[in-house]
Amino acid sequence: MPTFMFGLPLHPLVVHAVVVLVPAAVIGAALVAVRPRLRGRWGWPVVVIAVLATLAVPVATSTGEGLEHNLPRTAAIETHAELGDQLLILIAPMLVCVAALVVIDRLRRRAVGLATSSARHAGPGTMAAPRIRDGQARVALIVLAALTVVFATVSAVQVVRIGDSGARAAWGSVQYVPQPRPAGRSRD
Template sequence: MFTGLPLHPLIVHAAVVCLPLAALGTIVMAFWPAAARRLWPAVLFVSTIALIAVPLSISSGETLAATVGENELIEAHEEQGEQVLPFVIMLWPAALGLSLATRFRGHRGRPAAPGGAVARPRWHAGVIIVLALLALVGGVGGTVAIVRAGHSGAQSVWTK
């Protein structure tokens, strides 16, 4: 409890805001390198908050469910809330990897190619593709899962 309110709704709102923002930012970073150079600190920060907030939401939800009692709607909400975790676990490494690739782009690699561009190792493109796929799956899946969990949570509160 925090000033008379259960912690669960307070923590959940951090996850509900940060996960879709992290998803959007990570996907933008994956497909728009010029934007990634400006966005990576904020995206990494927001995705880290989402990574922390989702398990805390699950934990605080279990505590709240024990307090208010279980019913069919709360059980459905708990199941849907737990489905968010794998997606945020996929999204965070994508955000970290894209942030690191953006931050250190040009600092590693072969000697400069003609025209002053820095040549990247062959594996670089493959890593970026894998990170982009993780960003898409984790971001879209996580956003869909958190919306579904939020909807079922609202139903469990407002349905009598």
């Protein structure tokens, strides 16, 4: 992965994909996990966003490592790099959990729909009416939903920690201080 393009470091540009996609995936995954009604319509779009977020992480770390080798070694940069390397370990399980949640939910809904349809055609109380056994699927959905929320929360916290350490590495002790507006200038 190139480190510079047109004389500019790629890492600050590429990292914006992580900064946008990971929180979007985290929010979507948490909503799909805790609101089963959202899974049917929004489950697969959330999975796609989570895939894109997961793929953006190694690209950001790769460009960051290239930039790291072109900068003087500091404790702040090392901390930022260590935190950045940990994000993939957190977001990949979230992706797996939310994808499994959506797949199992889809299969369960399909099975319940087919069983209900067969039962209607066979008539109530007949031997041909299948029993709907989805207890295992429900347990799996609950476990996957809980794991999705846990990994989403941890991923969100990690993105904030990475961003904070990156800002500290780039800006050091520089702090933003609002400047007074000149008299006669509007706020536009």
